[in-house]
Amino acid sequence: MERVRLRSAAAALTSLMAFTATSLVAGPAVADATAGPCALPRTSAHHSLGLDTWNGSYTRPDATLDAVMIFLSFPDSAPLSTPDELVGDHFPATSDFFRRASYGRSQLRVHPLGAWLQMPESSTAYGIQRDWDPGRRGTYLHDAVTAADQMVDFSVYDIVYLVADPDAPGVDSDATKVVNFDRPMKADGTDIKRVVTVFERHPPDRNVLAHETGHVFDLPDLYHRPMDGKGDWDTYVGDWDVMGSQFGLAPDLFGWHKWKLGWLGGDEVRCITGGGHGGKLVTLEPLAAAPVRGTSLGTRLVVVRTGESTALAIEARGATGNDQDTCTEGILLYRVQAEAGSGGGPIEVIDTHPESDACWDESVYPALADAPLRVGETYTMPGEPGGRIQVEVVDRARTGAWTIKIATA
Secondary structure: OOOOOOHHHHOOHHHOOEEEOOOOOOOOEEEOOOOOOOOOOOOOOOOOOOOOEEEOOOOOOOOEEEEEEEEEEEOOEOOOOOHHHHHHHHOOHHHHHHHHHOOOOOEEEEEEEEEEEEOOOOHHHHOOOOOOOHHHHHHHHHHHHHHHOOOOOHHHOOEEEEEEOOOOOOOOHHHOEEEEEEEEEEEOOEEEEEEEEEOOOOOOOOOHHHHHHHHHOOOOOOOOOOOOOOOOOOOOOOOOOOOOOOOOOOOOOOHHHHHHOOOOOHHHEEEEOOOOOOOEEEEEOEOOOOOOOOOOOOOOEEEEEOOOOEEEEEEEEOOOHHHOOOOOOEEEEEEEEOOOOOOOOOEEEOOOOOOOOOOOOOOOOHHHHOOOEOOOOEEEEOOOOOOOEEEEEEEEOOOOOEEEEEEEO
């Protein structure tokens, strides 16, 4: 079958509306067999954390995924790094992150081009920056896919990474992001719905590509961006998820994210409905802990529905796996809002120790670094729409599992 070349689509690309990961891309609903009474409904919010259905416009990482990495140079700068060095900046670290986060249920394989492809314009001509002019960004994407057209069969890849020469004078590392297309580009008989534009320094920020790849999987930004760009960005979730901060000490994906992506389900997610006399005891395995071979994951997430589109999520966080550098351990509580979009606080960690902080010399937001409950502590949720919720940490076993009691009224 003759390949469908990109040039026919590329000619119109500059007029094609491209927009960043903070904008809405509609998609078909796909029923989720793991949904239950605690699964919030997916809403029209961008990257909604409702998970009763899956947005079919996004790649779901429940199998082996293949990514192409394309390296772009510019006529105004000779690259100081090799493609192999830049691959090493991000892989195997990014693949390892998702392998651990998914308990081995998702594999990300990268296929890098071995040479630089030169863009037709100087790096400064594209006006690369965080809040990029759509016209200039469209020109950049047009030129990038045209440069790659002769060497890349896009039909065999799930993810496209466009990596710019980090030392070119016009490259701004703050511009790294996912670009979604209002209308997919057609290339090699397949739709390209989004690309990851990488402008990172060498070496790059830690976990930056794990964060951006999370957007490819329909995960939202969990940071709070101040209106004037000044102030603290990490007030919503602190260190506790890579979608909040790529620098976090405990960057493993929240259990809610893992449920959404299909990595948790069934007995691994416990839905608490009804009060129950004296509360319900639940044993939680640390979220980031790898399962013992031949055994089940055990319960990793507890959910209490608090409203039509809200829930309380409870999980155990410990120093293992992607969370091995955490400075505190315990039972983490957070609110989930399915109607809040990316960057609008769809998840907010509950600070169970509001009068103190921790890890001030390491944490991205010390006020939330000591958010988890410890053994012997109890926290009562104030003013929840679904009623009063009390969480007590009863015990921690030598194996690392935590026993908690949840009472609702």
